[in-house]
Amino acid sequence: MSAGTGPLDALLSALPGRVLIAPDELAAYCGDASRASLDGLPQAVVTARSTDDVVIALRWANQHHVKVSVRGSGTGLTGGAVAYPDGLVVSLAAMDRVLGIDPANRLADVQAGVVTADIDEAAAAYGLMYAPDPASYRESTIGGNIATNAGGLRCVKYGVTADSVAGLEVVLASGDIITTGGRTRKDVVGYDLTRLFVGSEGTLGVVTAATVRLVVRPTGDTVTFRAVFPTLATAGVAVTAIMATALVPEVMELMDRLSVDLVEKHYPTGLSTDDAAAVLVGQFIGRRAHEESAAAAEVCRAAGAVGVDEAEGDLLLEARRVSGRALSAEGLRVSSDVAVPIARLADMFLAIEQISREEGVAIPTFAHAGDGNLHPSVIVDPADAAARDHGELVLDRVSDAALALGGTLSGEHGIGSLKRHALPKQLDPATLAAHRLVKDAFDPQHILSPGRGIWGSSRIRAAVSAKGPDVSQRLVVMWR
Structure with missing residues (x-):
């Protein structure tokens, strides 16, 4: 047209x-x-x-x-x-206003196009913080974060985006406006539609505004530790051991040697692995930060770390924040986003190493180690179609390994169009049918991001085309 x-x-x-x-x-x-x-x-x-x-x-x-x-x-x-x-x-980029901060209830009202870091900056004036901080928090919008249920470096302590969303304004495919959630801490009236829309990837409706939860901004010392490990497996053991203690780090991130080397090549930070396999970086903030960091460092030594450094501030974290950009600077990044139970993190790294050997490709990997979310990538020549296809195959094997360990196809990036082929590997037929029923009910004509995330039933769509949008009211009967 x-x-x-x-x-x-x-x-x-x-x-x-x-x-x-x-x-x-x-x-x-x-x-x-x-x-x-x-x-x-x-x-x-x-x-x-x-x-x-x-x-x-x-x-x-x-x-x-x-x-x-x-x-x-x-x-x-x-x-x-x-x-x-x-x-x-x-x-929604022009819908970029922070509509208000409610410090008494620790809430912020925002439009969907607000950049995530701007919410945090507005909250800081009241001694508060918007906790989720995906690596792209200086560029990504809260609407996109909500669509994918984004995580970030701080989610090991504060949770993912869903844990910080109190309510939403959503425009449905029909053009109707609905509101979900509210300003109270407790609410059991109706279904939890807020959680349904968070992570729905734009397939159920368009989020235009949100009420998000804020937390008290941490004060006191900021102490970061960095531990270097001879193997990825020992680094994974250290993460599991730390998370089994009473320690609650603000951040705990893991980078393998390939990721570190690419960071130092494109965005030098002075970080070195000393020829070891992995670097674990964790941060504590508060009056006991030095004590907690020292305790975490000791756990790392017991797990086999060959060196541990500590420093005040964020300097030791910088390499992790630029790791994604460094991989992209190296070439076309065929990347993945899987998550496994924290206790299986070491097993997942071993699986990635085995896949790397068997497929003959490097798989640089960094991770939100404290919550088991890994980001493996394969760097390929954009002009080499065969290399791109092989990269996709490699990452399919990585996804299969995560599922075998009780994990998930995506921790925070979503399914989109790139992982939709793998959905039946994680969702059994009955569960997938239930997801499709929800999609069909909210978007019976399948105009919202069709073929991405959870896609609807072609059977329902055909019925809608033949009999009109009101068929959505009879979805349950048709599925029986």
Whole structure:
């Protein structure tokens, strides 16, 4: 569909100045930070400035059966924000206001396009903190974090995004606005729709605003320890041992030697593995930070660390924060995001080493070690299609290994379009059918991120096309 046709003219008329249709303008909104390819330009981009803009856009798309992708700042890593050919992109980047801080209840009201770090900065003025801090927190938006249930370095202590979301404003595919959750700590009225939408990857509705929980900003000393290990397995043993104690670090991150070498190549920090296999970095904040860091360091020595350093401040963490950028700077990063129970972390690293040997490729890996979330990658030549395919195969084996250890296909990046083929490996048929039933109920015409994350039933979609949107009211009967 091109400019000048009736349906698109209606959208342009309804949202003057907010609809982009020129190819050079569209290109800036078509991709994300993943390796997912763009198959064609969308017919339009809506640069929403309000919830009402999103309502108009989705009503239009639903009426004309146009596929919709939702975009914040484009930092996603699974292809969830890539535009559909002749589809519609809804950009929330301009909805970037912190609407208010409620220090008495430790809450912040924000629009979906707010950059995550800006929420934390606004909270800091009240001695509070927005805890989740994905590596991209200076660029990623809270809407994207909510869509993927993002984690971050601090989630070992404070939990993932879902643990910090009190309520949401969501626009459904029909254009209806719903609100979930609230401002109270306890609420058992109705289903927990807030948790349902967090991590739904834009497949159930478009989150336009959120009420997020804040915590008291930690004060006192900031002490970071860094332990170097001869093997990844011994590093994994140390992590399990620390997490089995009463110690609760603010951060605990693990990098293998390949990751460290790439960081020092592209973003030198002075970090060295001394030819060892892994570096574990942990941080404590508070009046007992020195004591707690020393205790964690001792656990590391007992587990086999060949060297332990301690320092005040964040300096020792810098290498971990730039590790993702360093891998991307090296070439096309075919990356994954798996998680395993903390007690199986050492086993997972051993599995990755075995896959690396058998496949003949390096698999640089860094991890949010304190919660068992690993980020293995394969660096390939972008021009070598066979190498790219092999990289995907390698990471499929890594995902299989995580599942065999009781883990998951994704800890925080989501399924998107890159991992949808693997969903049946984790979700049995009955469970997957239940997920699809939810998708069909909220988006019966399948206009919201179709074919990504959890996709709906083609059987239901065919019925909707034949009998109209009201068929969603009879979904339960049809599934029986």
